[in-house]
Amino acid sequence: MYSCRKITDDLVYVGVDDRRLPLFENIFPLDRGVTYNSYLLLDDKTVLMDCCDQTVAHQFLENVNFALGGRTLDYLLIHHMEPDHCGSIEEIFRRYPKMSIIANMKTFQMLDQFFSLALPEEQKLVVKDGEEFSFGKHSFKFLFAPMVHWPEVMFSYDTTNSILFSADAFGVFGCNNGNIFADEQNYKEKDFLDDARRYYANIVGKYGQQTQAALKKTSAYPIKMICPLHGPIWREDISFIIDKYDLWSRYVPEEQAVLILYNSVYGHTESIINYFAMELGSRGIRNIRIYDVSKTEVSYLIAEVFRASHIVLGATTYNNGLFPKMESLLTDMKNLNVQNRKLAIIENGTWAPQSAKLLKGILDGMKDISYIGESLTVKSSTVNREALENLADAVADDLLK
Ligand SMILES: Cc1cc2nc3c(=O)[nH]c(=O)nc-3n(C[C@H](O)[C@H](O)[C@H](O)COP(=O)(O)O)c2cc1C
Ligand SMILES: [Fe+2]
Numbered sequence: 343m344y345s346c347r348k349i350t351d352d353l354v355y356v357g358v359d360d361r362r363l364p365l366f367e368n369i370f371p372l373d374r375g376v377t378y379n380s381y382l383l384l385d386d387k388t389v390l391m392d393c394c395d396q397t398v399a400h401q402f403l404e405n406v407n408f409a410l411g412g413r414t415l416d417y418l419l420i421h422h423m424e425p426d427h428c429g430s431i432e433e434i435f436r437r438y439p440k441m442s443i444i445a446n447m448k449t450f451q452m453l454d455q456f457f458s459l460a461l462p463e464e465q466k467l468v469v470k471d472g473e474e475f476s477f478g479k480h481s482f483k484f485l486f487a488p489m490v491h492w493p494e495v496m497f498s499y500d501t502t503n504s505i506l507f508s509a510d511a512f513g514v515f516g517c518n519n520g521n522i523f524a525d526e527q528n529y530k531e532k533d534f535l536d537d538a539r540r541y542y543a544n545i546v547g548k549y550g551q552q553t554q555a556a557l558k559k560t561s562a563y564p565i566k567m568i569c570p571l572h573g574p575i576w577r578e579d580i581s582f583i584i585d586k587y588d589l590w591s592r593y594v595p596e597e598q599a600v601l602i603l604y605n606s607v608y609g610h611t612e613s614i615i616n617y618f619a620m621e622l623g624s625r626g627i628r629n630i631r632i633y634d635v636s637k638t639e640v641s642y643l644i645a646e647v648f649r650a651s652h653i654v655l656g657a658t659t660y661n662n663g664l665f666p667k668m669e670s671l672l673t674d675m676k677n678l679n680v681q682n683r684k685l686a687i688i689e690n691g692t693w694a695p696q697s698a699k700l701l702k703g704i705l706d707g708m709k710d711i712s713y714i715g716e717s718l719t720v721k722s723s724t725v726n727r728e729a730l731e732n733l734a735d736a737v738a739d740d741l742l743k
């Protein structure tokens with residue numbers, strides 16, 4: 343059965359919810375699923391914007407067939423060549439062999455790398471940055487957005503209706519469940535926002551500078567609607583998601599808040615962390631969040647790192663190194679270009695503690711990282727309580743100043 347919805351008189355949502363996929367990109371857990379969005383414009387010409395993952399091709403093809411209403415497909419416009427959107431291209435081409443593909447040069451190169459479509463040369467329309475193309479009533483302007491999230495990514499802007507087709511930008515994890523518009527969902531509430539942040543931080547987070555460039559480019563145009571490739575369409579309160587993307591891509595903490603991330607083999611570090619959190623709480627710090635890095639999957643931790651301004655790390659020394667889960671978190675933070683955060687460190691070791699030094703070795707390679715107070719050493723469960731309280735004072739003073 344098809345499942346489509348009209349967006350405007352001549353634009354139809356033909357995307358698909360995926361509730362089965364356990365891991366997006368085979369790495370990020372999906373609690374609320376994910377959507378692969380696709381849009382069909384029914385102008386003088388018919389234009390399909392992007393496809394879907396191969397795993398949902400059956401549903402997607404049914405949607406496209408229904409939405410076309412007996413017309414043929416004239417154009418496939420590709421904004422992003424990643425297989426979560428292009429996995430079903432061969433199927434689309436098989437059904438509509440006369441369609442032309444509109445894409446940029448880099449996209450065509452990738453298309454050839456992934457598939458061997460027997461697409462005749464005259465059905466390849468290569469577009470340049472800033473170029474315009476008319477489908478009848480609607481004229482589209484192509485705006486390249488390299489590295490948001492792959493090098494070939496481009497947005498397109500429908501100059502007729504002021505709609506921005508934004509590829510992966512402004513995407514969100516989570517299924518739409520029939521509510522294809524953000525204003526039909528509780529987009530300001532925690533579940534939604536946590537998933538939006540987790541999507542941004544882990545998928546696009548590394549490319550803050552490029553995201554800033556794309557935001558700047560699109561700010562030149564009035565935008566009445568944003569149609570991303572994942573999650574809901576934005577037609578009201580658009581500045582809500584634009585402002586979030588602006589903060590995240592400048593690595594500005596979303597909240598002045600304390601986030602505590604620790605590992606503990608036998609529970610002693612955890613006990614010190616609990617004590618430390620009580621000290622922070624009694625100094626007036628609110629909404630403290632604590633995570634055991636062994637328990638919480640790293641993409642959630644990364645999202646929290648993008649949210650909070652002050653991060654306390656509690657780390658045991660492990661075979662003269664860092665605990666693997668802690669090391670992997672720090673490496674991920676560095677790879678994703680996390681910047682502009684304040685850190686306090688509590689290390690543990692039973693015979694030769696060195697996790698503080700090792701953590702700093704990774705953190706020092708990151709931009710605008712500063713430390714609050716001196717790193718504190720715990721030996722098994724022995725700690726200088728005064729030093730711990732001084733560190734709590736320093737964190738509280740910095741946060742509440
Ligand atoms: C497999 C293993 C390796 C460890 N390696 C070191 C080490 O190289 N140096 C050190 O000082 N402590 C080492 N420790 C001790 C941990 O740092 C220890 O678990 C900690 O001091 C107690 O805190 P916890 O209860 O939070 O784990 C090791 C512990 C384990 C279980
Ligand atoms: Fe992507």
Ligand SMILES: [Fe+2]
Nearest residue numbers: 424426510571
């Ligand atoms: Fe995507």
